[in-house]
Amino acid sequence: MTWFVTTLQQYPELSVFLALALGFFIGNIKIGSFSLGSVTGVLLMGVLIGQLKIDVSPTVKSVFFLMFLFAVGYSVGPQFFRGLKKDGLPQVYFAVIICILCLLVPYAIAKFLNYDVGTASGFLAGANTISAVIGVASDSINQLNISAAEKAALTNKIPIAYAVTYIFGTAGTAWFLASVGPKLLGGTEKVIQECKELEAKLGQSVSDNDPSLRSALNRVIFRAFTVENEWFKNSKTVNETEEYLESFGNRVFIERIKSNGKIIDATPDLKISFGDSIVAGGQRSFFLTDQDHVGKEINDPELLNFTIETVSVLITNKEVIGKTLAEIIKNDELISKNFHGIGVNRVTRAGVEMPLSGGLKIERGDQIDITGLKHEVDRSANFLGYADRPTTSTDIMFVGVGVLLGGLFGALTVHIGHVPFSLSTSGGALIAGLIFGWLRSQHPTFGRIPAPALWIMNNLGLNTFIAVVGISAGPGFVEGFKELGLSLFIAGIFASLIPMFLGLLIGRYIFKFHPAINLGGCAGARTTTAALGAIQDAVKSNTPSLSYTVTYAVGNTLLIIWGVVIVLLFS
Structure with a gap:
């Protein structure tokens, strides 16, 4: 055992992989329908390994965190900018209001309970289940005009507060939106019926035999x-x-x-x-x-004995953008020229599968899977946009330039009074990801990041960062947890649920959203994918996903930026 500990201390990079392996193992264990998730599992295992007093270079976590944030922006960029157009603005406004509530409610509670800026940042991150705030807030704290020892003490409190509040932030939000949410919107049975009616409305113009x-x-x-x-x-x-x-x-x-x-x-x-x-x-x-x-x-x-092909097509053609599937397929001229022999298998938007119905509007950046003979698929793909055929190649130059430019922009500092303010390199990488992801949807001939590579950038990037955070914070974690544990957990319940409660009421009475759009929008603005799945099971429909993508893009951007804002507010 002594040899093992000494080896980890001598080669700290091995401790990171140990935290990843154990964290993913623990995080994937399910008790009923609940699991900790990989991020919390890696954080807890990192904290445990950190008790061995292992010193990991902070540069490691910075590199992986920038990679993660760029991937996040790249994934949601097309939907983020699409939401700024007229037809998506109500959902954008709704998401912005919920995100502001997700900032103000934890801020008010933290102020009332006299939390310091480190605890408040972790509290915000965990209650809103937005892990990236850990890195963004840490970067912002490190820019404050305080001693190195004070910076270290404050940043070490962030993962403690995050770990205490994250579990209810995830499971509690999913439970609330799926179980209590429909009751607040008129009753579960009524919402189920309205979702069925929405499905019928989406598909009413297309024959069931199509x-x-x-x-x-x-x-x-x-x-x-x-x-x-x-x-x-x-x-x-x-x-x-x-x-x-x-x-x-x-x-x-x-x-x-x-x-x-x-x-x-x-x-x-x-x-x-x-x-x-x-x-x-x-x-x-x-x-x-x-x-x-x-x-x-x-x-x-x-x-x-002939060959057929299934291809995922990235939509870029203005002739189909904004039209429903019914309008596209029932257009005789389009069928004869471009859709003969073609079947549509599914439509995904920002990685979320959309309800496959005639009333579904096609947007720029959607991925449509089509099947047919190769020459028919080629013709149809060329008309729709860009055939995103499977590949293992990533445009690394595109990624490198994006992270570099974003980091340089984020490093620019503006002084507000005596407080230095900047997006930090992490915030800049997120903004660059949004812009570069949108550029990819406009010009799909460059900037390709295959889905498996994007998954690696997202998951390995974030979890490696979290592993280093946990290992670094490990020595002081136990004492901090004893000091903050129960009261912080209870405060986290209120910080997680109040924005969702208010959001449902705002969606119902002010925006007058359909219940499915309301529920999906709340889950998206809080970037809670687990909640989306629970909602769809509860209402027996996948229509809530219609509002999830735009609100998720807005939420994933603003909630991360709140990591800078919470530090500025407390400073």
């Missing part, structure tokens, strides 16, 4: 048939056949024809004769119920 607007369960599939229906006694073109089948409520595409033993790729004017074999693509219900309109299904490996 395969392009179905879940993955009913997406486009391909089957082979022998043409035996009397309708084909006089040869019909592919175009006539598709119109004939659509008259029965089925949008079906003819992809290949086998005539006299020869296989031909379908074109609109190609003739289909009685006795030919065809490959049709469409939804499952057609193949189960209406195949008699063509003939019996056959198993022809040669005819069915």
Whole structure:
């Protein structure tokens, strides 16, 4: 054991990986539906390892924290700037009001209880479950005109207060919004019914038989048939056949024809004769119920042996931005030119899957997964925007320049009275991420960060930073926890719930939001993904995600900046 401790002290980088491994293990343990989460798990394990008095260079945490903040900004940038447009402004105003409440309520409680700036910063971070405040507030405290010893004492209190308040901040907020929230908005059963009505409204203009607007369960599939229906006694073109089948409520595409033993790729004017074999693509219900309109299904490996492709497309085309899926798919000219043979599997916005319905409006930066033959997918992807095909390559130059420029901007200092004020390099990296993420959505040919790489930047960046914070604060953590524990935990309950309670009332009576939009907006403004999942389970609908993305983008930006503001207010 002595050798192990000595080795960690001699090679402190190993202690960081130990904290990460143990923290993710502890954080993923579930008791019922609750778990600590990786961030809290890593922090607690870092504090435990910190009892061994291990000295880790602060530069390590700075590097990873900047990487994390840039990734956060990059992820939400398109939705943040989209929200500033006219149709998203009510949700932006709503998120701003909630974020201000999330600052003022903890500030007022901290002032009333005479917390110092370090405790108040950690209190703000934990009650609002915004881990990045730990780093931003620490950077701001280190700019204060106080001694190095005072700075260290204050920054060491931040993770203590965070750890005490974070657990209820996460679990309590999810419970409140999912269980109490619907009751405040008219009752759970009433909210469930209103969410069903919203789903119906979103999809009312599109036939239930449209395969392009179905879940993955009913997406486009391909089957082979022998043409035996009397309708084909006089040869019909592919175009006539598709119109004939659509008259029965089925949008079906003819992809290949086998005539006299020869296989031909379908074109609109190609003739289909009685006795030919065809490959049709469409939804499952057609193949189960209406195949008699063509003939019996056959198993022809040669005819069915062709390649299809599923691609995620980044939306940039102004012709589809702002239109609903129904408006896009029911436009005959667009279908004939760009959507023949194409099925839509899902739509994601800022990493959140949207309800797949005809009333869903498509926005710039959305990711739409489409399926079809490769040449059809290529044509449709070129029309919609940019085919975001899987790759392992990250545009590191883009990331490096973004973090550098953001850090340089954040390092600029303005004096307000005798107090130096700046966004700090961390705040600058966040702003740069927002701008660079938006640029990527406008010009998707550069700045690619694949989803797995973005996950690493987010999770490894934040958790490495948290591990170093915990290890550094470890020696004083136990005494601080004894001093602040119970009273701080109770104060954290009020700091977490009051903004949510007021937010629901504001959303209902002032903004007059639909309950689903209200609940999703509250979860987004507080950046509580766990709450979004709990809400969707409670109301038996995924419609709350419609308001989550814009409010999340605003909340994730403002709540992090509050780490600077809380220090300024206390200073």
